[in-house]
Amino acid sequence: xxxxxxxxxxxxxxxxxxxxxxxxxxxxxxxxxxxxxxxxxxxxxxxxxxxxxxxxxxxxxxxxxxxxxxxxxxxxxxxxxxxxxxxxxxxxxxxxxxxxxxxxxxxxxxxxxxxxxxxxxxxxxxxxxxxxxxxxxxxxxxxxxxxxxxxxxxxxxxxxxxxxxxxxxxxxxxxxxxxxxxxxxxxxxxxxxxxxxxxxxxxxxxxxxxxxxxxxxxxxxxxxxxxxxxxxxxxxxxxxxxxxxxxxxxxxxxxxxxxxxxxxxxxxxxxxxxxxxxxxxxxxxxxxxxxxxxxxxxxxxxxxxxxxxxxxxxxxxxxxxxxxxxxxxxxxxxxxxxxxxxxxxxxxxxxxxxxxxxxxxxxxxxxxxxxxxxxxxxxxxxxxxxxxxxxxxxxxxxxxxxxxxxxxxxxxxxxxxxxxxxxxxxxxxxxxxxxxxxxxxxxxxxxxxxxxxxxxxxxxxxxxxxxxxxxxxxxxxxxxxxxxxxxxxxxxxxxxxxxxxxxxxxxxxxxxxxxxxxxxxxxxxxxxxxxxxxxxxxxxxxxxxxxxxxxxxxxxxxxxxxxxxxxxxxxxxxxxxxxxxxxxxxxxxxxxxxxxxxxxxxxxxxxxxxxxxxxxxxxxxxxxxxxxxxxxxxxxxxxxxxxxxxxxxxxxxxxxxxxxxxxxxxxxxxxxxxxxxxxxxxxxxxxxxxxxxxxxxxxxxxxxxxxxxxxxxxxxxxxxxxxxxxxxxxxxxxxxxxxxxxxxxxxxxxxxxxxxxxxxxxxxxxxxxxxxxxxxxxxxxxxxxxxxxxxxxxxxxxxxxxxxxxxxxxxxxxxxxxxxxxxxxxxxxxxxxxxxxxxxxxxxxxx
Numbered sequence: 122x123x124x125x126x127x128x129x130x131x132x133x134x135x136x137x138x139x140x141x142x143x144x145x146x147x148x149x150x151x152x153x154x155x156x157x158x159x160x161x162x163x164x165x166x167x168x169x170x171x172x173x174x175x176x177x178x179x180x181x182x183x184x185x186x187x188x189x190x191x192x193x194x195x196x197x198x199x200x201x202x203x204x205x206x207x208x209x210x211x212x213x214x215x216x217x218x219x220x221x222x223x224x225x226x227x228x229x230x231x232x233x234x235x236x237x238x239x240x241x242x243x244x245x246x247x248x249x250x251x252x253x254x255x256x257x258x259x260x261x262x263x264x265x266x267x268x269x270x271x272x273x274x275x276x277x278x279x280x281x282x283x284x285x286x287x288x289x290x291x292x293x294x295x296x297x298x299x300x301x302x303x304x305x306x307x308x309x310x311x312x313x314x315x316x317x318x319x320x321x322x323x324x325x326x327x328x329x330x331x332x333x334x335x336x337x338x339x340x341x342x343x344x345x346x347x348x349x350x351x352x353x354x355x356x357x358x359x360x361x362x363x364x365x366x367x368x369x370x371x372x373x374x375x376x377x378x379x380x381x382x383x384x385x386x387x388x389x390x391x392x393x394x395x396x397x398x399x400x401x402x403x404x405x406x407x408x409x410x411x412x413x414x415x416x417x418x419x420x421x422x423x424x425x426x427x428x429x430x431x432x433x434x435x436x437x438x439x440x441x442x443x444x445x446x447x448x449x450x451x452x453x454x455x456x457x458x459x460x461x462x463x464x465x466x467x468x469x470x471x472x473x474x475x476x477x478x479x480x481x482x483x484x485x486x487x488x489x490x491x492x493x494x495x496x497x498x499x500x501x502x503x504x505x506x507x508x509x510x511x512x513x514x515x516x517x518x519x520x521x522x523x524x525x526x527x528x529x530x531x532x533x534x535x536x537x538x539x540x541x542x543x544x545x546x547x548x549x550x551x552x553x554x555x556x557x558x559x560x561x562x563x564x565x566x567x568x569x570x571x572x573x574x575x576x577x578x579x580x581x582x583x584x585x586x587x588x589x590x591x592x593x594x595x596x597x598x599x600x601x602x603x604x605x606x607x608x609x610x611x612x613x614x615x616x617x618x619x620x621x622x623x624x625x626x627x628x629x630x631x632x633x634x635x636x637x638x639x640x641x642x643x644x645x646x647x648x649x650x651x652x653x654x655x656x657x658x659x660x661x662x663x664x665x666x667x668x669x670x671x672x673x674x675x676x677x678x679x680x681x682x683x684x685x686x687x688x689x690x691x692x693x694x695x696x697x698x699x700x701x702x703x704x705x706x707x708x709x710x711x712x713x714x715x716x717x718x719x720x721x722x723x724x725x726x727x728x729x730x731x732x733x734x735x736x737x738x739x740x741x742x743x744x745x746x747x748x749x750x751x752x753x754x755x756x757x758x759x760x761x762x763x764x765x766x767x768x769x770x771x772x773x774x775x776x777x778x779x780x781x782x783x784x785x786x787x788x789x790x791x792x793x794x795x796x797x798x799x800x801x802x803x804x805x806x807x808x809x810x811x812x813x814x815x816x817x818x819x820x821x822x823x824x825x826x827x828x829x830x831x832x833x834x835x836x837x838x839x840x841x842x843x844x845x846x847x848x849x850x851x852x853x854x855x856x857x858x859x860x861x862x863x864x865x866x867x868x869x870x871x872x873x874x875x876x877x878x879x880x881x882x883x884x885x886x887x888x889x890x891x892x893x894x895x896x897x898x899x900x901x902x903x904x905x906x907x908x909x910x911x912x913x914x915x916x917x918x919x920x921x922x923x924x925x926x927x928x929x930x931x932x933x934x935x936x937x938x939x940x941x942x943x944x945x946x947x948x949x950x951x952x953x954x955x956x957x958x959x960x961x962x963x964x965x966x967x968x
Contacts, residue, residue, distance in 0.1 A: 133183035137175065138214035145731045146172045146179075152729055153180035157396060157634040158190065161725030162654055164645055165638040166940065169907055170734040174204075174211045177398045177636045178369070182215070182222055184396065184634075185368050191394050192633055197371045199400035200408060201847035208371045208400075209340050223337035224369035225345070225360065227376055227387070233346040233356040235319060238297035241308060253559035254308065254317035260557070261311055262324070275328035278321040282353065285309035285318035298347040314557075319355040326354055333359040336366035365389060374404070377628060378412040380671040388675025391668075393633040401847070403639040403900045406651055409625050413618035413667065416589075417565075417572045418611060419604065422473050424565035425541075429466045432547050433459070444551045451550065457543055465540040468530065469569070475524055476614060477604055480506055480588055484606060496609045501592035504610070505871040508586040517581040534577050541570030575616045578667075582882050583620050585875035589613040617872050619879035626653025627666035630724075640907055641900040643940040645728050650884060651892055660723030732942035739916045740909070741962040744926040744947040745771050745955055749933070750788065750862035758795065767952055768861055769799045771922045774956035776806055776835050779918060780963060781856030782828060783808075785837040786845065786905045788862040790814050793837040796861070800835060813838035829854040840864035846904035851911050858909045859920040863935055865898040891938075899938040902926075916966055918959055921947060 133150055142150070149165060153176060156163040163180075167173045181195035197208050205226060212224045230251055236242040242250050258281065262274040271277045285304045287294035294301045304318045326333055333352035339345055349356025364370060364387075376387045377397065399405060434440050435448040436459045452459060483506040488495035512518045525531045545567045552558050576586060590610035600608040618624075629635050629652075642648050649655040656662040665673075716722060747767050748754060755761050776783050785800075787793040790813070797812045811828055813821070813836060821843050828836045829850065838844045841864055867873060868890075881889025902921070909917040924930045927949040936944050950958055 132187075133179050135219045136182050136186075136215055137179050138211070138218050142175075143172055143734060145734065146176055149173075149176040149729060149731070150180045150183075152727055153177070153636055154183060156725055156727040157181070157184055157192075157636070159725045160393070160634045161727060162629065162635045162637060162657060164642060164649070164654070164726065164728040165636065165731075166640065166642040166645065166729070167638065167731040168640050168733040169911055170913070171640075171731045173638050173640075174207050174400070177400075177638060178208070178211055178215060181396050181398060181636065182220070182368060185222070186220075192396050193394040194365075194367060194390070194396070195369050195398060196377075196390055196395050196632070197369070197398040197400060198374055198377050199371075200374050200404050201401055203847050203849065204400050205371055205373075208369075212340060212369055212371075221337075222368040223366060224340040224371065225336065225363065225367045226340055226342055227360070227364070227370060227372035228342045228345075230357045232342045233349065233360065235295060235297040235302060235346065235350050235356070236308060238346060239295050239306070241295070241306070249559065249561045251317075254315060255320050256553060256559045257314050258316040258320050258324075260553070261314070261316055262321070273328075275325050278324040278328075281309075281311060281316060281321040282318045282325065284311070285316075285321075295350075297350045298343055300347050300350050302350045303353040317355070319349070319353065320358070322353045323355040323358045326359075327362075332362060334363070336363040340369075340371075361386060374408045375412070378409055378668060380412075380667050383668050384671040384675050384678075386675075388672035391631045391672035395632050396634045396636070397629070397632040399629075399635060399637045401639055402637045403641045403897075403904070405625060405637070406621060407897070409621035409628075410618045413575070413621055413624060414616060415572050415575045416613050416615035417568050418613050419473070419476065419607070420612075421565045421568050422469065422476075422614065425569040426466065426469050426473065428548055428564055428566040429462060429469065429544055432544050433462060433466065435547075435551070436462070441555065444555050447551060447554060448547050451547060455543065457540060461536070461540055462544065464533070465537055465544065468533065468537050471524070471528075472521065472573075475520055476508075476588055476612075479508060479520055480590070480604070480606065480612065483588075493605055496606060497596070501609055503592070504590035506588040506590070507871055508588060509581060519576075519581065519586050521576060521586075534573070538570055538574055541566050541573070545570070572614060572616060575667075579616070579618070582879050583618065583623070585617045585619050585872055585879075587615050587617065587871060589615055617875065619872075619876045620651075620883060622651060622653040622656070622883065623663045624653075624666045624668070626656045626662040627664065628668045629654070630657055630662045631669045631672065641903040643730060643943075644896065644938055645730065647888075647892055647896055647938075649726065649728075651880075654726055657724050658726040660719030660721070662722065730940055730942075732940070733910065735910055735913050735915065737946075739914075740946075741918045741959065742906075742921075742946045742948065743919075743955060743958060744921040744936075744949050746924050746927050746929055746949055746951055747771065747922055749925055749930075750923050752788075755792075765795075765799075768922060769796075769803075771920070771952050771955060772796055772859055772861065773800060773803055773806055774952075774959060775857050775859040775918065775920050776800065776808060778956060778959040778963060779833075779857035781833045781853060781917075782850075783833075783835050783857040783859070784844070784850075784855060784905075784908060785835060786840045786858065786860045787837060788840055788864055790839045790842065792861070793839055796837045797835075800837075806835075808832075809834045811836045813842055813844060815839075815842070818843070840901055840905055841866070844908070845901060846907070848908060849911055850908055852915065855909055855917060857918045857920070858905060859922055860902055860905050861922045863895070863898050863923055863925050864901045865894045868894060895935060896938050899935050903939070903943065918962060919947075920955065920959075 130147070132154065145167065153163045157180065165173060165176065177197070178195065184190045184192045185195060199205060209226060212222065216222060231237055231244050231247045234242065234247055234251065237244050237247055261281065262277040265271050265277045266274055287303065287305045290301060293305055295304050295306045308315045309318060333354040334348040339348050345360050346356050349359050370390070375382045377383070432448060435445040436452060438445050484492040508519045508521070510518050510520060510523060512523065525534065545564045548564050549560055552560050590606065590612060592610055597608045604612065653662060748764055750768060754764055758765060772785055785796050787796055794812055797810045800806045800810050809832070811824065811834055813824060825848065828834055840860065868877065876893050877889050880893040884892050906919050909919050925933055925935050926947065928934055928936060929949065
């Protein structure tokens with residue numbers, strides 16, 4: 122191991138963009154450097170004002186610059202657009218000084234497409250339209266070469282780009298990102314087909330080894346778009362070409378957690394020379410769980426079987442002669458046969474019947490033999506049907522695995538997954554070659570293949586499998602078939618991840634080191650356990666995950682595919698080649714991390730918790746001793762008027778004593794509406810009341826602007842809404858916040874029970890509920906509290922309304938999940954005392 126890093130500051134001082142870092146920043150940078158020199162993991166909790174982004178960038182870039190380390194880049198991922206901007210701004214500040222590092226923000230096609238920015242292509246249709254234009258362009262280049270009209274595809278590409286140029290660049294050219302492109306405003310056509318001149322120019326550049334722009338020419342998506350437009354090339358493709366040349370990459374969680382994104386784009390970054398920074402890391406578990414879960418509708422399963430039937434018909438010589446000939450010739454040269462595809466069809470049909478029988482059995486048990494009449498005569502609600510079965514005491518399986526065992530199909534599933542990909546490949550090949558069309562999204566067989574992959578891959582602790590019935594808005598009276606409930610319901614087959622501990626651990630272990638940071642990581646020992654970082658510390662982390670396997674596939678494809686130059690030389694024709702996997706392949710590039718010895722695999726883990734930097738006299742913090750504001754205690758309202766009256770009085774005390782805007786956080790949007798109604802009915806409340814609801818980002822931003830403009834107001838919202846975190850209320854925009862209840866998610870669902878069971882099995886019965894639900898809820902509360910004090914001059918009050926935030930709640934108190942410095946700040950008061958204490962604080966501020 123490296124010697125403990127204790128300085129000097131000269132190691133990083135010229136990178137830090139300001140003269141005097143906070144003391145906490147100095148400590149944080151030194152600790153991070155020390156830990157990462159050992160390829161370790163640095164866990165950092167720092168309240169707003171700590172300067173976490175600069176700690177991460179300064180420490181990371183000092184190591185990238187140091188030739189004695191293997192680090193080549195810092196890869197930042199965050200869940201908030203606001204934080205993307207923060208990292209961009211801090212990198213700009215660093216580059217304005219004595220140091221310079223090339224950076225790039227990674228975004229999707231829609232954010233940097235010239236035609237979307239100019240309004241020529243609708244953003245919602247971009248991905249299909251982009252694929253279509255790209256495929257058309259590629260086909261045009263190939264056809265001209267095949268017809269003898271040119272020797273090389275690159276020559277045709279140059280011609281396509283040239284013929285799309287504007288007649289008069291001053292008046293006719295496409296303008297995007299405030300600059301003019303070389304091309305005409307409308308999407309051009311050649312021989313009646315639309316194509317993309319930006320992609321054509323990119324192909325030419327790739328062939329001639331020219332870059333449209335260099336790494337460092339721009340960091341932000343706006344700069345990437347502008348650079349691509351001016352060069353007349355595809356900004357997104359050009360962005361992907363310069364990724365490995367940058368010292369700083371800024372992206373979102375999908376760039377390290379979504380298998381499709383990793384396999385198609387960021388897989389090249391999953392190396393030991395990448396230092397990853399996980400920002401807003403309190404969301405890591407929920408983000409990973411969402412990415413690992415997957416579902417398809419029963420209708421999609423029907424369509425997947427139709428995909429297979431279509432291919433089998435072509436293999437039988439039925440239908441379009443050209444399609445049949447193309448498919449038959451492809452299968453003749455493949456590693457599978459028509460009989461294999463028939464086996465796939467048999468498997469899918471049996472799977473469909475299996476889910477149908479399970480659903481009918483549940484409905485009969487729930488409603489009796491007359492279940493169909495019962496459904497049509499009742500108010501419908503969501504239905505969850507477990508697909509799990511206890512085969513022996515303490516041993517759980519599921520209906521699909523059990524059926525496969527009974528029918529001798531348990532060894533077939535790798536082959537089934539491969540054949541699912543093959544059918545999709547054949548369908549796509551026919552559509553592109555014969556129909557001259559680009560598929561609109563994934564084929565149904567691809568979606569079902571992915572669902573089966575996840576269903577059969579995970580164990581029965583980590584994953585919960587179910588059939589969900591979702592009520593339709595209106596009854597489908599025309600519905601017929603073997604699923605009569607679908608007159609009332611949509612049917613969904615779903616695989617839910619319950620505990621992503623191993624997935625996160627293996628994913629983090631793919632990088633050379635990590636900084637994991639947030640304002641709300643505490644309790645950090647719990648965080649290390651649920652994220653698998655404790656496994657990394659002891660060297661018992663899994664060797665791979667869904668994501669690292671996707672990264673391996675990316676690297677395999679990169680090795681097997683060439684550049685545009687190879688394509689023109691005939692070295693990369695894929696007409697008769699399929700790139701796929703069986704969903705469970707091993708990385709053939711195992712490095713030293715494949716050593717089974719935990720002593721060799723373990724990594725150093727260091728933690729730090731920094732409290733708030735801002736003056737304590739500028740804030741008042743109270744926890745009000747009230748009965749628990751749980752659903753069972755507060756609902757229905759007419760039967761719990763006394764409890765609600767206490768919360769009404771607490772909220773109004775904060776509203777009436779605070780000389781400015783007040784945010785009221787409630788357990789749900791419905792409770793937010795209740796709070797708004799009771800405040801409007803109170804003569805003592807004179808401030809205008811605004812109500813937040815589940816809405817788009819644009820609508821939320823408009824509501825925030827209304828809230829902070831003009832006279833003081835009250836805004837009620839949900840603790841699980843978008844205003845809880847990632848929103849800045851600077852200066853005088855917010856002076857008070859009251860949080861009612863502990864925002865524990867609904868624990869009554871089958872999935873919630875499965876999550877709790879998974880955590881209990883992994884961490885012990887007593888910890889199961891707390892780790893799965895209570896700790897994340899407390900982090901939500903702390904994020905909401907963080908909206909009030911955002912700067913040194915900010916003044917405000919923070920009120921927790923629920924007895925569980927006080928010591929008097931005994932074992933049900935959640936205070937132990939707060940960091941010590943936060944626990945010490947909150948003073949317990951009764952509901953009757955609160956108004957006087959708040960009024961006293963504001964009087965002291967006026968004196």
